[in-house]
Amino acid sequence: MLVAVMCDSRDTRSESDREKCSCSRDSDQYKWLKRKIRSDKRNHLEAICEEMEEYQKQNDSKCMFTTVNKLIKHCRHAQQ
Secondary structure: OOHHHHHHHHOOOOOHHHHHHHHHOOOOOHHHHHHHHHHHHHHHHHHHHHHHHHHHHOOHHHHHHHHHHHHHHHHHHHHO
């Protein structure tokens, strides 16, 4: 029950996160959602890294470092 309360207080949640909050931790659905969230997160981070590589190829350091800062903020937010 505490998990659901903590999840409800966040405004920026993905659909998978909302579903994760509504099911019990022992269920197969919870395990599936946990894997899906992990996969989505990995795909999102890979997309950001590809974007940074593209900026590096174009020698656009300003956009590249803006993206690096966005990635750092994303990682810090995920740790909290």
